[in-house]
Amino acid sequence: MAGTAASMQSETKVRKVKAPDGGGGWIVVFAVLAFNIIFDGCCYSFGILYIKILEEFNETKSNTAWTGSLFFSTPLLLAPIAGIITRKIGSRLATMLGGLIATVGFAIGSLSNSLAMLMVFYGLVGGIGMSLPYFNSIKIVTDYFDKRLALASGIAECGAGLGTIIFGPLTEYLVSTYEWRGALFIISGIVSNIIVCGALFCPVKRNKNKTCNKNCTSHYLPCSCCFKSRYSMDVSEHSVSHVPDGCETTPETEVRCIYVSQLKNIQFLMFAISNFVMYFWNHIPYIFIVSNAVDIGISLQKASYFLSIIGFVHMFGIIGYGVLCNRKCVNRMVVYGISNGMCGVSILLVPVFQEYVPFAILSGCFGLFSAATEALLSCVLIDIVGKKAFDNFFCGLILFTEGVADLLGTPFAGFLVDNTRSYDTTFYVAGGCVTATGFLYLILSRNRTEHTDCEVTVQS
Template sequence: MTKVTRARSTSPPDGGWGWMIVAGCFLVTICTRAVTRCISIFFVEFQTYFTQDYAQTAWIHSIVDCVTMLCAPLGSVVSNHLSCQVGIMLGGLLASTGLILGSFATSLKHLYLTLGVLTGLGFALCYSPAIAMVGKYFSRRKALAYGIAMSGSGIGTFILAPVVQLLIEQFSWRGALLILGGFVLNLCVCGALMRPITLKEDHTIPEQNHVCRTQKQDFNKRVSPCSRLTKEWVQTCLCCSLQQEYSFLLMSDFIVLAISVLFMAYGCSPLFVYLVPYALSVGVSHQQAAFLMSTLGVIDIIGNITFGWLTDRRFLKNYQYVCYLFAVGLDGLCYLCLPVLQSLPLLVPFSCTFGYFDGAYVTLIPVVTAEIVGTTSLSSALGVVYFLHAVPYLVSPPIAGWLVDTTGSYTAAFLLCGFSMIFSSVLLGFARLIKKTKKTQPRFLAKESDPKLQLWTNGSVAYSVASELDQKDGESVAYSVASELDQKDGESVAMAVPGYNPT
């Protein structure tokens, strides 16, 4: 399985088998992110069956989400050293095993290990490699491809939520988990679709890494594998390989992106937990509050696809980075307006606006990451980016809940989330502005100090003389003499004589 035949290509094909990659990634997001959201439907069942409080029962969902993001770099490492197909298939087996074993749980601790850790680890092996494969197959229509692939989370939640509820009513929570375990095995089918591709930039391998592998092979022929020197050499080569894969961690642009992602992830998570309680607190009925969440999910799907299509148009193609900042900043502004929206007619436009731009920036996260680190390191970089989501996802809902308990209102919690997302957008925009300023200064200085251009003046006539080397028939001298108009005594005289001597 590790010896996979790679499709040869000098550039991303922007179609063909790439659409099968998009379909595979779409199914991966359904089987990972949508199933993770649907685990919250089991909340009441778990609480009733095991007679535990809200806090202990809520840890199941938190562990799944946190482990999925924390172990995302592990998924990148497996896909880089084996293949994307192997990583996703292995992840599908682990996730399915966790759900099936969870159906036999006798305590919440059992569910923490099976449904939480094991299933979360399996999702981590699938998520970031599948997203990275889309970036390898698409360049010109990358944002649209990501929009379709990432919409699986919203579409899957919209379809799976009532289905899971029906399964619980028909077969109890144990039977529903068992069926979900079988459904998640479709990740193995998704992995089989991920045909590896070799791009032109993938052939650019640093000489140090190549020498390291060659010397390692020669050395292992002469020395026993059990030798201490061999083990040390293997460790050195492994460090070289990992250093090459994660060299982008030293890039200033990626460091700024990582810090920005931390603030963005902190702000985006609490709304999905507290929108319904906030709507109930301002007098909205239960059915209307559920309608707000459904609206948020459906518009999120529309944002995934349409914003991806828009940013692939020619007039926005070079401004995808700015569009990402715009989407994150607008979600932050929506948060700031939320405390004054206290009726259903006002909350519905909020759900539409927030949901659309939430889907928009989620689509552009891989695009912005690829712009910074390139396609070759995209899988590893996405693993790190999604890893950075883990801690904010884990701590932001409890912090927001503590603020609600302390202040007696949702205002402080929503304002903190809003300012967090706005700061994320401003930080990236400020960093891009500084980078452009530094680029324009050397160009300006280079034009002023260009040795090829020199100016001599003789009265009112200016002559610009430039000489360049002409490698042709053994001759290496070429002269170019240009004279400008001489405004004198009302007469305009233009002189352009090769080898003209002003004396």
């Protein structure tokens, strides 16, 4: 097989292709930024709605937490399906369709007369709608940027911080003025702007040059000279000679064997496990810090400012991580690991302090260090598995595992609160687990095999 692979490789010319790294890609970054403001704003302000929903339906904290958990996790759980739909109808149409579904889910959810109905329409239908634009918001930036990927991702993902800054006080004002039903209905109108964001997801433009090489031998995509964007021209970073022994050299088996070999990669497995733990506890501060503050005597209005502090610092943190890790001399995995560890420490210390100022400081620390997750996740994963594998399989797989973690994490945290009748245990356990993920990332960084995709190998 090795001889066959070598002869096949010798018969093909290897050409280097670069991503646009600018131009229309900045329009895409702006659209993703706007989407993240809306999506993350809705997610991270749920802690304010959570208090009112608890009062409305008089359910346990664990049962009520399922509403937010479904909304957080469904976009991630359905990432593989969203990827399939995107390949069929394109990023633009898929995002617009998802925005429409989410808008309808939020609007009907505002009419809920039971917690179960709210779970179905706000949590499930709203989450299903968000799955399409969420998947595309992660993938499409990597299509247009290569050398500037960390910077572009940082700018796009800082919408998470902006969304928290805007939606925290906004949701508190809407709830106080129109009750939670009216607030949710107004938010559904804001969510409809995702349709506009989708319209700005520029489709891949084909090169009008008709002198395409008809003898192109690439197994994965049409001839590389027919496309301008990196996504269109990107083929597996593994050449034919890198297919694991024992696999047939057919197009389908080559790709399948490459992915199977990556699934057995200890570095990827450690990344997946630590990422699962991180997302299992990631939303705990957003949901419980407000209700915890209210329980110790801080007013709801003042407690809502903690979300704004998280969002404000988070926004600048994402941009900062993007600028820092865009430098070749910076080990992104080390930065990622240290940041996750410090994020866990900031959660761990919440029960220790019971006053407004320390709460505000810890909120800022959490906002800063948690920014690494959103700014660097795709970059770190691409470093481990490569761009082609990331696009076609591992992006959806990691998002799916994050969805499972989100789905189970929030209700489990609510279960701990219900049984201990205190938020302290939840913060201690969450902080300890997140701190441990930081150490796992640091261990992973010691023996990292990096896939550099600033230049993509194309066989033609």
